Amino acid sequence: MLIRQHGVQGTSVAQLVAASGTSAGAIYHHFSxxxxxxxxxxxxxxxxxxxxxxxxxxxxxxxxxxASYAMSALExxxxxxxxxAQLGAGAITDDALGRRLRAxxxxxxxxxxxxxxxxxxxxxxxxxxxxxxxQLLVGLTLGYASQRVLxxxxxERVYLKQAVALLRLPEETPQG
Numbered sequence: 001m002l003i004r005q006h007g008v009q010g011t012s013v014a015q016l017v018a019a020s021g022t023s024a025g026a027i028y029h030h031f032s033x034x035x036x037x038x039x040x041x042x043x044x045x046x047x048x049x050x051x052x053x054x055x056x057x058x059x060x061x062x063x064x065x066x067a068s069y070a071m072s073a074l075e076x077x078x079x080x081x082x083x084x085a086q087l088g089a090g091a092i093t094d095d096a097l098g099r100r101l102r103a104x105x106x107x108x109x110x111x112x113x114x115x116x117x118x119x120x121x122x123x124x125x126x127x128x129x130x131x132x133x134x135q136l137l138v139g140l141t142l143g144y145a146s147q148r149v150l151x152x153x154x155x156e157r158v159y160l161k162q163a164v165a166l167l168r169l170p171e172e173t174p175q176g
Contacts (some may be wrong), residue, residue, distance in 0.1 A: 004083040006086050008038055008090025008097065031165075035097045042087050042101055045080060046108045049073065053111040060119035063133045063167040066112060070141045072162045074148065081145035125169065137167060 002011045013034050017024050031037045050072065056154055061069065074081045091098035113134035120130050140163045147154040 001079075003041055003086050003090075004079055007086045008034075009093060013037075035094065035100065038087070038097060039104060041083070041098045042104050045083055045087075046104060046155060050108060050111055053108075053115050060115055060122050062119050062123075062169065062172045063116055063130060063137055064164045064169075065153060066115065067137055067140060067163045067167045068160065070137065071144045071156075071163065072105060074145050075156060075160075078148060081148050084145045085141065085149050105138075109134055112137055123172075129169065133167065138159070140166070 002015050006015070011034070013024065013027065016034070016037055017027055020027065027037070031040065049097065052069065087101055091101045116130050116133055116137075117127060119125070119129055144156070144159055144163070147159065
């Protein structure tokens with residue numbers, strides 16, 4: 001919550017200690033410093049979509065279905081979008097933290113790719129047809145999260161509808 005509200009740079013170890021109700025020693029026993037705490041916050045934030053993607057491997061979802069899931073999840077948990085914006089800002093201002101956060105978020109994108117490839121195999125869609133879709137989906141989802149935070153009057157429903165339409169393949173029958 002502190003990182004979401006104050007940003008990575010605006011959150012101190014002292015604030016983390018106070019919010020956790022522990023001591024600095026306890027924090028440093030588990031984490032090497034503030035950046036390690038930030039990475040753990042990011043890891044925790046992406047654990048839910050990672051778990052959902054693992055479930056999708058049993059019944060793979062199309063790129064359009066994954067977009068709908070991702071953006072609907074951000075609608076239900078707007079604080080996650082706010083946290084993503086703060087983590088992105090922290091990654092820009094601190095190179096070492098940025099490398100660690102990119103590694104964590106790359107795992108999420110790789111899981112999206114794996115799910116899409118499983119869907120393609122199941123539906124006899126050539127892998128080349130969905131090449132780059134995982135990057136596009138991540139970009140659209142981050143754009144959705146950013147605009148919710150930064151753009152007054154952002155129409156979430158229209159964005160979601162257009163993102164899903166953009167990612168829908170001709171081979172995919174609309175759910176409905």
